[in-house]
Amino acid sequence: MKAFKRILLFTGIIVFLFLGILAYSNLRDASPPLPEVVGPSYGNEPDYQQRQWWESTAVYQVYPRSFQDSDGDGIGDIPGIISRLDYIKGLGFETIWFSPFFKSPHRDFGYDVSDYYRADPEYGDSVLIDSLIREIHRRDMKVVFDMVLNHTSDQHPWFVESRSSRDNPQSDWYVWRDGQDSEPPNNWINALTRSGWNYEPQREQWYYSAFLSFQPDLNWRNPDVKAAMFDMLRYWLDRGVDGFRLDIFNFIYEDEQFQDNPWTLRILPGRDFTKVKGQNRVHNVNHPDNFTLAQEMRSLLDEYGHPHRFMVGEVFGNHHTLKQFLGTGRDGLNLVFLFDISDFEWEARFFREQIRTFEAFYPYPYQPVYVFSNHDRPRSISRLGNDLQKARLLALLQYTLRGVPFTYQGEEIGMHTGNIPIAQAKDPLPAAIAEMLPGIMRNAIPVSLNRDNCRTPMQWDGTVHAGFT
Structure with missing residues (x-):
């Protein structure tokens, strides 16, 4: 019975994904119309000295x-x-x-x-x-x-x-x-x-x-x-x-x-x-x-x-x-x-x-x-x-x-996204997603869903641990 329920859930997910792609392709929400003023507003700004600090930071x-x-x-x-x-x-x-x-x-x-x-x-x-x-x-x-x-x-x-x-x-x-x-x-x-x-x-x-x-x-x-x-x-x-x-x-x-x-x-x-x-x-x-x-x-x-x-x-x-x-x-x-x-x-x-x-x-x-x-x-x-x-x-x-x-x-030095497998993720989102899927599909969760991969240690130099610790 449990195996049947998992198969049924898996089938439902596939159907939902298919319908979603179809709906997204054919019934995409219209973009909101642009306001009438579409030109750049550089000329409307005050002098640099008159701006609030957060406007030019x-x-x-x-x-x-x-x-x-x-x-x-x-x-x-x-x-x-x-x-x-x-x-x-x-x-x-x-x-x-x-x-x-x-x-x-x-x-x-x-x-x-x-x-x-x-x-x-x-x-x-x-x-x-x-x-x-x-x-x-x-x-x-x-x-x-x-x-x-x-x-x-x-x-x-x-x-x-x-x-x-x-x-x-x-x-x-x-x-x-x-x-x-x-x-x-x-x-x-x-x-x-x-x-x-x-x-x-x-x-x-x-x-x-x-x-x-x-x-x-x-x-x-x-x-x-x-x-x-x-x-x-x-x-x-x-x-x-x-x-x-x-x-x-x-x-x-x-x-x-x-x-x-x-x-x-x-x-x-x-x-x-x-x-x-x-x-x-x-x-x-x-x-x-x-x-x-x-x-x-x-x-x-x-x-x-x-x-x-x-x-x-x-x-x-x-x-x-x-x-x-x-x-x-x-x-x-x-x-x-x-x-x-x-x-x-x-x-x-x-x-x-x-x-x-x-x-x-x-x-x-x-x-x-x-x-x-x-x-x-x-x-x-x-x-x-x-x-x-x-x-x-x-x-x-x-x-x-x-x-x-x-x-x-790390963006300033061109740090790359990591490649930490889902099985090793500390990020709670992949684990929560995995709970929703049959076991056969859990290994198919894309690594990109693991936010650990953009939170890897800052790379400061070429020493051990890249100078992070």
Whole structure:
């Protein structure tokens, strides 16, 4: 019987993939029309001296775990980062964005936070964080922290208490809902396209997680949660942080009526990730209340002046949606990542159309963000067939266009995507995908789905361990 069920599941997956390809080929969503103004907006910008610092900065992303190890334990740390600040400064970067180094069980390597106020002991402590901020500012650079606001780790004290009963002080701090008999409360799916609902026996209720089950979503409709998160942001701003990168910001609010998402013919995800597996995720992705939250957070950051603070959002959607996160250009998120161009095709026509679209949708005071790689995406030179000349041309394009360039550590030296087999993956995503497949298919999961391959240690020199440790 189990073998029959696996065969049936395998057949279903094949049918779904076939229908998805068919739907994607014949029923592709129309691209949003371009605004009337399609010319470049260089002439509309103020003089360089009159711009805010974030409008003309260049950002270098550090993934702390794999950047520089100072004590030989094989894990990057804050002292290691401090020892390399002159290197980053020498490259010409003015801003450093750090992926999370807060206390965490590391099931998703920092994107599952268990304490927003403390550094994880693997990386350092509060004294070292202060030293890091101070040393960056001493070099006339800016520091940006990565903030995971949508969810916490299931080991966070808030969730530990919340899951324990229905009548504790944190009982309503996460998204809880009664199910329908033994079924989840609604049809919402998570990032892996399976149900986003997880049953908790202690409460006899379901909690929602937009990503993995150990990353429960916070209930931002609870005023206490919102106040706690705003207080946390103020804490880091008061300690000197110049801005925040906001992880999956467009997932924070869900429909408060918990309506089922409508169906769509799209099976495979498009670039905006809102329509997938036959579901149009209008009720749990890009909810309008997220746009309002962007304005509220901008008001918070604008309380801090000289220098002004800023936010860049990791959000997904078409350009009409992305622009709503930016407001008028002065009252929403300062920047949003424009991931369309990171999925580049090496054709002049592709880049021409992307630049034309960006200039049409984001004239000044908006600023396009040009990013080709990060801790979730394969290295750009690997996608270019390891062609050094193409990589140089891509960098030239990135740093001469109007907008704000973001560069991931190692891109400047042409680091390649790794080739770590799925069986050896530490990244939780391949393991979660494997659980959904029959055993015969698990070995067929492409290595490219393993994000470990773009998080390999920084290569500093030709010595043992490439100078990383």
